[in-house]
Amino acid sequence: MPETMTLRGKAGIYAGAALLRLLLFVAFPSLPDLLTSRVEISTPVTSFKRLQEGLFLYNHNVSPYDGGVFHQAPLLLPLFSLLPDVRALPIFTALLYILVDILSAEALMRIAASGEAVQSRLFTSPRRIRQASSLVVVACYLFNPLSIASCLGRTTSVFTNCATLWAVAKAIDGSPFNAMVALSFASYLSMYPLLLLPPTILLAYDHQLLKGRTQAAPTFAVKNVAIVLVVLGMLLGMSWALDSQSWEFLGRTYGIQLTLNDLNPNVGLWWYFFIEMFDSFRSFFLAVFWLHLSSYVGGLSIRIRTQPLVVIVLLLGIFSIFKPYPSIADTSLFLGTLPLYRHVFPLMRYSFVAAAVLAYATFLGPAFFHLWIYAGSGNANFFYAITLVWSLGQSLLVSDLTFATLRDEWEVERPEMVGKEVKQI
C-alpha cells in the first residue's frame, strides 16, 4: 500500500507543480517576459532573450554568434527551432520548460528514494530514521519560488540542472555510463558541471561495489573520464558542424565564462570586482577566481570521501556562490538538494540566520536593483551590497551543512559526545 500511496503522491505533486506553472504561464502572459529580463534570473550565458536573438540569426542562416549577445551552447538552437515561434505560440516553450522541471524532479525523487543521503557504502548516519521523505524533497524543489521563477524566466540553466541531477541519479542507480553522458551534457551546456566529475565518479564507483561489480578504482575512473571526453568531443564536434564548421563558438560560449567579457550585473560576486579591477591584473584575478572555484573539489572529495553525494551538494552550493554568472536557478538547484540532508538539520547552527539572510536578500535585491537602474536614486554599490548579503547567506548554508555532516560522522566515532556542545576553533 505505501508503494501506491507514494506513487499517487508523486503524481499529485508533479501534476500540481505542472499545473501551477502552466497557470502562471497562461494567466499572466506578461510574467514570463518580465522574469526573463530580470538580472537575477537571466545571465548573459543563460538568458532566454539572448537565446531568441541567437535563434533568429540561426534561422536566417547567419552565425548566431555574430550578433555578439548570444553566448550559449549551439546545440540548443536546433532544439528550439523545432518549437513554434515563441511570440506566436508561447505555450510550447512553456510546456518544454515545465517538462524539464518535472524531469529534474524525477531525478531528485530517485536520488532521495535511494537513501544515499543517509546511507552510503562507507557511512551510515545514526540519524537515518529522520530522513526526509522523497515526496517532501521533491515538493520542496518543485514549489520553491526560485525554481518556479527560473522556469517562468525560461533560463537555459534548467537544462543544465536537469542534466546534473540525472547524472547523480544515474550514478546512484549503478549505471555509470548514463551518469557520465548526463554529466557531459551538463558540462557541454554550462562548463562548470565538469568540476563535479570527481565526486560523481566516486559516487558511481561506490554503487558499482554495492552492486557487487568489483573493479579497480583507477581503471574505473579512467574509463569514466574517457566516456566524458568522448561524449564531450562528440557534442563539440556536432556544434562545430552546426556553427558552419568553425570553432568560433568555443570562445563565444566558454570563452565568455572564462574571461567574463560581458559585465552585466548578476547575483554573483564577479561582475563588480572585474569592473573595478585594473586592466593589467584582470587576467591574473580571473585565474585566481577560477582556481578558487575549482580548488574546493579536491579537498571536499578527500575529506568527505565516505559520502560523495554530500560533496556534490556542497559543490553545487559553492558554484551558486562563486561561479562567474550565477543566477537564482543555480541557487534553486542547491536548495532543492538541501532537503536530502534533512536528518542533519538539527546539527546546523545558523539555519535561522541563513534563512533570514536569504529572505532579506530575496526581497531587497530586486528593490535595490530598481533603485539603481530605474529610479536612479541608488548606484551600483546598492545592488552589489545586496548580492554580497545573498552570497553570505548561501555560504552560511554551505558551511553549516559541512559542519553538520562532519559532526554527524564524528558522532559515529565518538558516541559519547552526542548532543554535547562543541566549539569550532
Add this chain to the structure above:
Amino acid sequence: MSATARGYCATSDPWVVSNFALATRIDKGKPSFTNHTMSAAPSEKLPDGGAKKAIKLPPTEKSGDVRRRSFIVLSFWAVVVMLGLPFWWYTTSIYRANLPLDRMLEWADGKACQPVLPITVAFEAEGLAAPDAQELVRLTQGMLDQQSDLAAHQIRLQPGNTDDAALTLQFTPGKQMGATLDSREASLKINYPSGTTVSNPSDAAALATYLAQELRAAFAEERAIISHLLNQPLQNQSPETIEALSKRTTRSMRYASTYHLTFSLFTDGPSPSTWDIEEAVDRYMRPMLDILRPIHNFTVDTQLQLYATPGVQSQVLSKEDLSSFINAAEWPLSPSIGGAPTVNFVLFVGNQTIGNAGSDATSQSWMIPQWGTVYLLPLSDSTAHVDSEILRQPMLTFGGHLLTLLGTPQSGSLPLRLSTLTRIRSLDLLLHASSTLGSLARLSISLPSISIPRTVADGVAASLDHLEKACANLGGPEGLYHARIAESEAEKSFFEKSMVGQLYFPDEHKIAVYLPLLGPVGVPLVLGLIKELKGWKQRRKDAKETKDKKKQ
C-alpha cells in the same frame, strides 16, 4: 616529548572543524589541559586539580585521519603551486620589447642627423659661353658658401636646366644690373650689362657677388624660418623678425596629411538660400589644391544656414569683436570630421562691416589662426542665389588664407613658396618625430615597470628607418614622404593605449591589489601547510625514538 612516552600521540582538541580547510585539526604536542576548551561538561570550570579527573582524554587520532588531512592540505597546495603560480607568472609579467634607446636619444639630441636642406638652383645662361657659365657658377657658389651662416640651408648652383630645381636663374643682357623674381614661375630673371664678360675677373666677381646677394635675398624668409625651427638664431636678426617667425608658427595648423575644408554660408535672413559653391570651388580653389596635392590631401564639404545669428550684433565690427564673431554655440562648425583637422571658411551674408580693417586683411575678411577664415559678403536682400561670380573674391581670399594657415611663406611666386613649404614641413616633421622618439625613450627609461608592447617596438623601428631615409633625402618630395611616415609612426607608438594605462602604477599599489583577496585566502593555506610540516617532523622524530627503543 613525554606525551609520546605516555603513549598518547595527540592529546587535545579533537574537535576543530575549519570551515575552509574542512579538516579536523588537532593541536599536537601541547599538554592537554590548558587548551582543552571544548568538552561539554560544565564541571570543567573546576580548579585545575579537580579538572584533571573530570576531563577524559580524547582518544588518539587515527593515523588514517592524519593522512587524510595531509592529502587535503596537499590538494589545495597542488592547485596553488601547479596552476596558481604559473598563472601568476604568466599573467602579471610585463612584456617589455627592446627599444633602441640610444638611437632614439641620439635622434632627439640631433646627433643622428645633421639636417641639410639642399636647394638646387638651375643656372640657365643662354647668353654665356659654357666655360664662362661654369666659371661664374664656381665663383658664385664660393661666395654663397663663404657667406653661409646656417649649415642646414645650402643653395647649390647647377649649370644647365634641371627638373627638380627650386629656382631657375635666367640671364638676359640688358643695360644695367637688375634682378626680378618671376611672379608666376620659380625663376629669377637677371639682367646684366651687355658688356660684361666673365673672362674679366673684376666683372665676374661683381656679377658673382650680385648673384649671391640676390639668391640669398630670394631665400631669406626660408632661411629665417629654418633657423627658427632648428633653434639656431641667425646673426643680426631683429626681435621683430623673430616675433614674426613665431607668429607664423602659431598661425599655421599642425601638419596633417589630409585636411578637411568646410565652406559654410551663413545668412542673417531668409535669403540667399542657394549658392554655386561646387562650381566656385572647382574654378577658384581646385587649381591651388591640385598644386598642393604632393604635400597635402584635401576633402571638401559645404553647408548653408539661414537665420544665423553672429556672436556680435553691432553694425560696425571693431578689432576686438572679430574674435567673438563666430557663434560657436549655434553654428554647426564641427571641430573635426573623420580624424582630419578641419579648416573652416565662413561666408557671412549680412550688412555688417569691419571698422578699422587690419592691414593684412581685406576690409571684408579676417583670418582666425589655426581655425580658418571669415568673409563678410554684403548682398541686397532680394538676392536669392549666390552665383559663382560673386563667390570669386571670397574664394580667392580663402585660397590665400589657406596657404597661410598651412604655413606657406609669404614671399615669392607660388611654385617657389610651395617648394619652400615642402622643405620646411619635412624639417618640421623630422624634428617632431625625433623629439617624440626621445620622449618615448626617456619615458621607458624612467618607468621600468611600464609594459612595452611589440607594436611599439615595431613602430619605433619603422620610424627610425624612415627618419634615416628622410634625413638622407631632405629637401625633396621623397624626404617629405619619409618624414611624414616617421612622424605618424612615432606618434602612434608614443600614444599606444596599453602603455598609457599603466603610466602611473607604482609597485606599492601592487600590495593593495594583491592583499585584500589573497591575504585572507593565503593565511589558512600557509598556516595549514606549516602545521602539516610540523606534524610530519614530529612523527618522524617519534618513529625514530620508537625504533631506538626497540633496538635497546
